Every structure is written in C-alpha cells, then in structure tokens.
Amino acid sequence: MHVALLANLKKNAPTWPGISPDHWDDLDSEETIQAISSALQAGGHRVTFLEGDVTLFDNLRKVKPDICFNICEGHFGDGREAQVPAMLEMLRIPYTGSQVLTLALTLDKPMTKRVLAYHGLPTPSFQTFERLDEPLDPDLRFPLFVKPSREGTGMGVSAESIVYDDVQLRSQLRRMFEHYDEPALVERFIEGREVTVGVVGNLISPVARRIPEDEEAPRISRGLHFLPPLEVDMGAYPIEEAGVYTSRIKVEMAHEFHYLCPAPLSEEQLEELNWLAAGTFRITGCLDVARVDFRLDANDGDKPYILEINPLPGLNPHYSDLCIEAAADGWGYEELVNGILDEAIERYQLNDVNRQAIMSLHA
Ligand SMILES: Nc1ncnc2c1ncn2[C@@H]1O[C@H](COP(=O)(O)OP(=O)(O)O)[C@@H](O)[C@H]1O
Numbered sequence: 001m002h003v004a005l006l007a008n009l010k011k012n013a014p015t016w017p018g019i020s021p022d023h024w025d026d027l028d029s030e031e032t033i034q035a036i037s038s039a040l041q042a043g044g045h046r047v048t049f050l051e052g053d054v055t056l057f058d059n060l061r062k063v064k065p066d067i068c069f070n071i072c073e074g075h076f077g078d079g080r081e082a083q084v085p086a087m088l089e090m091l092r093i094p095y096t097g098s099q100v101l102t103l104a105l106t107l108d109k110p111m112t113k114r115v116l117a118y119h120g121l122p123t124p125s126f127q128t129f130e131r132l133d134e135p136l137d138p139d140l141r142f143p144l145f146v147k148p149s150r151e152g153t154g155m156g157v158s159a160e161s162i163v164y165d166d167v168q169l170r171s172q173l174r175r176m177f178e179h180y181d182e183p184a185l186v187e188r189f190i191e192g193r194e195v196t197v198g199v200v201g202n203l204i205s206p207v208a209r210r211i212p213e214d215e216e217a218p219r220i221s222r223g224l225h226f227l228p229p230l231e232v233d234m235g236a237y238p239i240e241e242a243g244v245y246t247s248r249i250k251v252e253m254a255h256e257f258h259y260l261c262p263a264p265l266s267e268e269q270l271e272e273l274n275w276l277a278a279g280t281f282r283i284t285g286c287l288d289v290a291r292v293d294f295r296l297d298a299n300d301g302d303k304p305y306i307l308e309i310n311p312l313p314g315l316n317p318h319y320s321d322l323c324i325e326a327a328a329d330g331w332g333y334e335e336l337v338n339g340i341l342d343e344a345i346e347r348y349q350l351n352d353v354n355r356q357a358i359m360s361l362h363a
C-alpha cells in the first residue's frame with residue numbers, strides 16, 4: 001500500500017523570538033521518522049513523509065495515499081492533536097490511531113480525569129487553577145503535584161512540581177502561568193512506583209465508551225493486546241529529580257533511560273493494571289494503540305492511579321516506552337509499527353476493498 005507518514009518534525013516547527021526551549025519537546029526527531037519509514041517499507045509498503053502543518057491538505061490531495069500513519073502532535077491550539085485526523089476525515093483518507101474526539105479529550109488532562117472519575121476509574125483527586133489566588137479545595141491535602149493541563153513529554157514537570165505548602169503551591173502556579181497559557185492542574189501527589197502499560201489493538205465494535213455491565217464485562221478488553229508494563233527505574237536517576245519522571249529525564253537523559261521491563265509485578269497487579277488500561281482505552285475511545293501511565297500508591301498497598309492516557313505514544317525505536325515494551329514482548333520494531341498499521345487496515349477493511357477491486361478487475 002502507499003502509506004503517507006504524517007508527523008510534526010521538531011526541525012520543521014515554527015519559531016519566534018522568546019520561544020521557550022521546551023516548546024516543541026513533544027514533536028518528533030528525524031531518527032524516529034526514519035525508523036518508522038524503514039519499518040513500513042520492510043512491511044512491503046511505499047512510504048511518503050508529509051509534514052503535518054498547513055501544507056498538508058494540498059499535499060494529501062496530490063499524493064493520494066491509501067492510508068496515513070498519523071503521529072502528528074500538532075502545533076497550535078487545544079485541539080492540535082485532533083486537527084490532522086479532522087482533515088483526513090474531511091478528505092475521506094483512512095489513518096492509524098485515535099480520532100478527533102479522543103485526541104482532543106486526552107490532550108486535556110483535567111477533562112480526561114473528569115471522564116475517568118465519572119466511570120469510577122481511579123485517578124488522583126484534583127483541582128484546576130486559572131488564577132493565582134484561587135482558594136485550595138479543603139479536601140486536597142499536601143503534598144500536591146502541579147503540572148500544565150495540556151502538555152506532554154514532561155513539559156512543566158520537575159522536582160518543584162511537588163509542593164508541600166501553600167507558599168510552594170502559589171510559586172509553582174505562578175511558574176506554570178508564566179510558561180504555559182493554560183490552566184494548571186493540581187493533583188494529590190502519589191508517592192510510589194511509576195508504571196506504564198502499552199496497548200495495541202481494537203475493541204470489538206461498536207464501543208459505547210463506557211464500562212460494560214457485569215454480565216458483559218469481558219467485552220472490556222476483548223481485541224486488545226497488552227504489552228508487558230514498563231517501570232521507570234527512578235532509583236537510577238539523580239536524587240534531584242525527586243522520583244518524578246521529569247522533563248529533564250524524558251528529554252535531556254532520554255538516551256540513558258533506566259527502566260525495568262517487564263516491571264516486577266504480581267499476576268494480580270498485572271491483571272488489575274491491564275483491566276484499568278482497557279477501561280481507560282475504552283471510555284476515551286482509543287483506536288489501534290495507546291499507552292496508559294500509572295502511579296502505584298506506596299502508602300496504600302501499591303493501589304494504582306491513572307495519571308493519563310497517551311493515544312499518540314512516542315515511537316522512537318531506542319528509548320520510547322512503547323517500543324521497549326514491545327521488545328520485551330518479543331516484537332521487533334517493525335512488527336510494532338506494522339502491527340499498528342494493520343489494526344487500522346483491518347478497521348477500514350482496506351484489504352477486503354483491495355481484494356474486491358482486484359477481483360472485479362479479473363471478472
Ligand atoms: N499526581 C501525581 N503524583 C505523583 N507524580 C506525578 C503526578 N502527576 C504526574 N506525576 C509525575 O509527572 C510525570 C509526568 O506526568 P504526566 O501526567 O504523565 O504528564 P506527561 O504528559 O508529561 O507525561 C509522571 O510520569 C509522574 O512521574
């Protein structure tokens with residue numbers, strides 16, 4: 001098939017005077033694009049890379065791909081991850097991964113947490129701040145964790161994100177408002193291990209984006225493949241990172257990633273994490289692939305809390321969590337990338353369409 005690889009390359013991103021150095025940290029490197037491209041070619045596909053910016057619409061109409069492998073994070077606006085899928089739907093071009101509603105929802109951490117909480121899935125209790133002087137909800141107890149509402153790749157996350165009193169809370173909120181033009185998310189700080197679960201596959205449709213009733217509970221994960229969880233080995237990092245998966249660890253130290261994969265977990269813990277990952281995948285309406293980030297509360301018997309779901313997980317072959325998990329499962333990088341593509345091909349029934357087209361040619 002002719003696959004258009006759609007991504008936002010860090011080196012193509014717009015820039016302006018005074019732009020913060022971490023502004024495009026969630027965009028992709030040439031190394032990643034090259035690796036995905038080679039993997040798709042090894043899968044027997046013809047690949048054309050297209051930058052996911054304002055040039056994309058015209059380029060898609062010229063290139064006319066059979067399907068797109070979409071990993072665009074977008075540049076501007078709180079729907080930035082959903083913009084390319086919206087364009088592809090308008091053009092009626094099939095693409096990998098989640099659709100508009102899911103990508104717009106999950107970029108917004110507080111909105112996602114409201115949906116999780118509505119469905120009874122465990123996520124740390126929280127409050128959003130849009131002003132420095134808003135009173136703290138009396139139900140929230142220090143220590144708390146402060147982060148931007150709509151960023152990724154550890155942006156705005158450092159050891160100072162953990163705040164122990166009101167003075168620290170206000171100074172961290174001030175920092176967030178100075179750097180990010182969006183509300184700040186303040187959560188209960190979950191002290192404990194950090195585990196992430198990769199999921200490849202699709203639920204049996206139609207999916208009502210809810211937790212199924214008791215008698216149909218097996219539906220919650222049918223069709224999904226869970227990769228072995230990865231635990232970030234916090235003990236291997238400088239003490240200054242305070243046991244947090246910070247921007248510095250994710251970006252500056254990315255090439256010296258310390259992890260345990262598969263994470264040392266009991267069978268029971270593994271089952272619970274997979275169940276929660278499936279529930280999150282299901283209620284946020286993910287397709288083909290996602291990664292769910294958890295913290296295990298050391299002060300409550302390692303009870304898992306969902307921090308976020310990433311429907312566009314990093315695909316760097318050397319250090320991205322999902323790729324490491326796939327390797328621990330015996331999948332090569334090519335299998336992972338083509339596995340994601342095949343999920344989309346199957347959803348759109350492209351093989352069947354092609355087969356029918358070929359058969360009609362021979363008729
Ligand atoms: N409530 C919390 N308690 C403890 N640590 C947290 C909490 N929220 C975030 N963190 C830490 O910050 C990191 C980044 O947060 P996350 O919400 O996953 O954002 P990102 O999109 O940057 O990955 C987490 O991996 C974790 O180490």
Ligand SMILES: [Mg+2]
Pocket residue numbers: 293307308
């Ligand atoms: Mg995360």
